[in-house]
Amino acid sequence: MTAEDRFERELVEVMRAAADDFGGPSHDLVRRSIERGRRQRRVHRLRWSGTLVALFCLVGLVVGTASGGVRWFGDDGPAPVAARPGVARGDWTGNLLANLTAALPGNGMVSDGETAFAGTGPMVLRASAFVAARYTNTIGTARVEVTIARLPTTTAWNLPQECGGSLADTGCVVSHGLDGGTLRTFAIPKFQFATYTRPDSTQVQVRAVNPDSPDGTSQPVLSTAEIGQTASSPIWDDIRSALAPPQVQVAGLLAEAVGSAVRDGSVELVVPGTATEVQALVRTGSNSTMIRIRVKPVPENALLLCTRGGCEGGLTVNGLPARYDPYYVEDGVSVQQAVTVLHPDGLELTVESGLVGPADVANDAVQGGSLTREQVEAIATSRVWDA
Secondary structure, three states, rough: HHHHHHHHHHHHHHHHHHHHHHOOOOOHHHHHHHHHHHHHHOOOOOOOOHHHHHHHHHOHHHHHHHOOOOOEEOOOOOOOOOOOOOOOOOOOOOOOHHHHHHOOOOEEEEEEEEEEEOOOOHHHHEEEEEEEOOOOOOOOEEEEEEEEOOOOOHHHOOOOOOHHHHOOOOOOOEEEOOOOEEEEEEEOOOEEEEEEEEEEEEEEEEEEOOOOOOOOOOOOOOHHHHHHHHHOOHHHHHHHHHHHHHHHOHHHHHHHHHHOOOEEEEEEEEOOOOEEEEEEEEEOOOOEEEEEEEEEEEEOOOOOOOOOOEEEEEOOOOEEEEEEEEEEEEOEEEOEEEEEEEEOOOOOEEEEEEEEEEOOOOOOOOOOOOOOHHHHHHOOOHHHHHH
C-alpha cells in the first residue's frame, strides 16, 4: 500500500469519527423507520420498540423534549402551544470573521474570509454558523474552518470524550475547560481538528487544512494546541447565544406544524435528525406516511425552478411562492410528493411525503402515502417556521 493510499484510508476513518460528533441521521433511516411502522400496525396500538426506547434513553432531549415523542391530534387539531421561554428572534449583527481573527494567534494574517449565518432570518435557520479564512504566518498558509452549532441534545451522544478507535494514532487528547466544556483535539497529515462542546449543548468545531511541502509532506501552520485554543475561545460566546435552541429547530417545531395540517392523527420523530432536516412518521387512521422536512437559507429574491418532470409552480393559498413535485426517486428513496415553499426572510422549506426505501416498495403502510397535497402544503406553509 502506497503512502497516498494509506493517507486516504486514514483520512476517511478520521473524518467519519469527527462527523460522529454531530450525530447525523442514520444511513438506513427509512428502512428502519418503516420496519417499526409495520410492527406497530400489526398490533394496532402504539408501543415503543426496544430499539427506539434504547435510542430515547441515549439521545434524551432530541425526541422527548423537541417533539414530545408521539403527539396525537384530535378533530380540533393540537392543543395551543405554550410560549417558548427564552426564545427571542432579534437580529444578530456580529462579525464572524472578526471573531475568527481574534481567536487565532496574533502573529499571523487572516485573509480571504467567508461566513454563513442567517443572523436576521427565522430562528429555524439559526442552529449553526460557519466561518473560514486563510491564516498565514512564518511557516506558511493554512485554511481554518470553524462551525459553531447548537446541538439538539445535551446528552453524551454528542459529547466527544473518547480518543480510541481510529483516533488512537492521531495524538488525540481530551481535556476539560473551566466552564465545564469538553475539548478534543487530534491531527493527521495535512489536517488538524478540535471540537469544544459546552454543557449548554453548543459546540465549536475547528478544522485546519495545511499546505503541502515540496517533498510531499505537510507542515502544520498552527499547533494542535493553538487549534484547541481557537475552539475553546470565549470569543464565540456572542454567536453561541444567538443560536436557535432545540425548541425552535426543525425537530422542535415539527409537532406544531404537522398538527396544524393533520386534524386527526399523530406524528412521531423517529430518530434524531440534524439541525436542518428531520424525518417523521405521520399516522392518519390506519395509514402511516414517512415525511421529511428540510430547511435552508436562500437570498430573499431567490426563485424556485422546476427541474423534474410534472413539476408545477405557483403560489400557496397564503400567497407564498411554491413548487410542487410529484413522484421522484432520490438517493434510492422514492418520494410520492413534495412541496417547496419560499417563506419570508430567506427561508426555503421542503416537505417530502410518502418516503419509501428501495427494499420497501410493497409496504402498504407507506406506499402511496396518506397525506393529501393540501396537507403537505399546509405543513410547508405553517406560520411556526417564520418565528
